[in-house]
Amino acid sequence: MTNRLWSLVEMAARPLESDTRAAVLGDLEETGESAWRGLLDVLELVVRRQWQFLKDWRPWLAVFGLALPSSLVLMGLSVSISSALETFSDDMIHEAVLQLLCRGFLLIGCSWACGFAMGSISRKTFWVSGIACCFPCLLCLVRFREPSLSRLCLFLFLLPAIWGVRQALRSTRISLVIAFLLATSITTLMITFANNKSFWTLNWVLVWPVWYIAAARYRREAQPI
Amino acid sequence: MLGEFEYLLITAAAGLGDNAYGAAIREEIESTTGRRCSIGALYTTIDRLETKGLVTTWMGDATPQRGGRAKRMVRVTPKGVHAAKDFYDVVTRVSRGASWVVDRAGRTL
Numbered sequence: 001m002t003n004r005l006w007s008l009v010e011m012a013a014r015p016l017e018s019d020t021r022a023a024v025l026g027d028l029e030e031t032g033e034s035a036w037r038g039l040l041d042v043l044e045l046v047v048r049r050q051w052q053f054l055k056d057w058r059p060w061l062a063v064f065g066l067a068l069p070s071s072l073v074l075m076g077l078s079v080s081i082s083s084a085l086e087t088f089s090d091d092m093i094h095e096a097v098l099q100l101l102c103r104g105f106l107l108i109g110c111s112w113a114c115g116f117a118m119g120s121i122s123r124k125t126f127w128v129s130g131i132a133c134c135f136p137c138l139l140c141l142v143r144f145r146e147p148s149l150s151r152l153c154l155f156l157f158l159l160p161a162i163w164g165v166r167q168a169l170r171s172t173r174i175s176l177v178i179a180f181l182l183a184t185s186i187t188t189l190m191i192t193f194a195n196n197k198s199f200w201t202l203n204w205v206l207v208w209p210v211w212y213i214a215a216a217r218y219r220r221e222a223q224p225i
Numbered sequence: 226m227l228g229e230f231e232y233l234l235i236t237a238a239a240g241l242g243d244n245a246y247g248a249a250i251r252e253e254i255e256s257t258t259g260r261r262c263s264i265g266a267l268y269t270t271i272d273r274l275e276t277k278g279l280v281t282t283w284m285g286d287a288t289p290q291r292g293g294r295a296k297r298m299v300r301v302t303p304k305g306v307h308a309a310k311d312f313y314d315v316v317t318r319v320s321r322g323a324s325w326v327v328d329r330a331g332r333t334l
Contacts, residue, residue: 026294044265
């Protein structure tokens with residue numbers, strides 16, 4: 001029982017930085033603290049740390065400027081692509097196929113960029129952004145009323161978004177050229193689709209994350225070594 | 226000005242000298258105040274004091290008693306000493322005339 005409790009203490013300490021984790025767990029072991037007391041102490045420290053991070057503006061930018069609006073828009077984009085695929089036929093004109101491919105690229109590119117930006121901006125409080133994403137998803141899932149489409153079509157954006165988040169949390173470097181190419185192509189596609197009657201003005205919310213990534217990359221490269 | 230717990234921490238760390246690290250500071254505070262000192266409060270305050278430049282910290286040696294984990298060593302900076310002295314002076318000044326304040330000879334000041 002004691003070993004299992006101590007495993008729980010170590011698991012509870014994982015959100016802490018590695019040095020702090022070592023120091024805290026070492027202190028608990030040195031002072032012979034009981035596992036229950038140790039668990040409460042560690043949880044208290046984790047909560048205090050998270051509270052400190054949440055006092056910053058960045059996690060809230062990630063929630064209200066990114067997670068909430070982009071989840072809604074990306075779900076809309078996912079459904080529009082699913083509807084288009086539903087009516088896909090061999091005798092579709094070349095232009096319609098091209099439009100579908102462009103929308104697909106837009107969905108994957110924007111989802112990835114939103115995930116990456118969210119992971120970069122709110123690295124230590126990512127769980128808050130994650131929860132904020134769930135609300136619009138659950139709302140749309142409950143209210144989805146398209147009989148010809150599966151409810152799963154709402155979440156076509158999820159895999160590229162999760163991929164983007166993972167890359168951000170692993171501090172993967174994106175080359176400046178690729179970042180600017182992605183930003184330019186997404187913006188160009190948005191402008192192209194803006195005349196479409198089904199285009200939401202809110203779709204423009206998907207453009208800032210990709211430019212944020214490009215600007216952040218440019219700033220990092222411009223810094224003197 | 227320093228807070229009460231910040232003062233306790235700085236004073237405990239200054240008293241421990243080269244042996245000032247998390248567990249030792251915590252034990253010193255608990256034995257002096259007779260109150261439990263939570264690890265959460267301790268490390269949060271150490272971080273805050275370090276941000277203010279009142280202490281510096283670094284990872285010390287690991288020991289078998291700590292399961293091979295390193296200690297977080299704490300040293301009070303000159304700025305921290307100055308801040309602690311200010312706090313002590315203020316508390317001393319404001320306490321003059323208080324009925325519970327006595328000098329070394331046991332006379333009420």
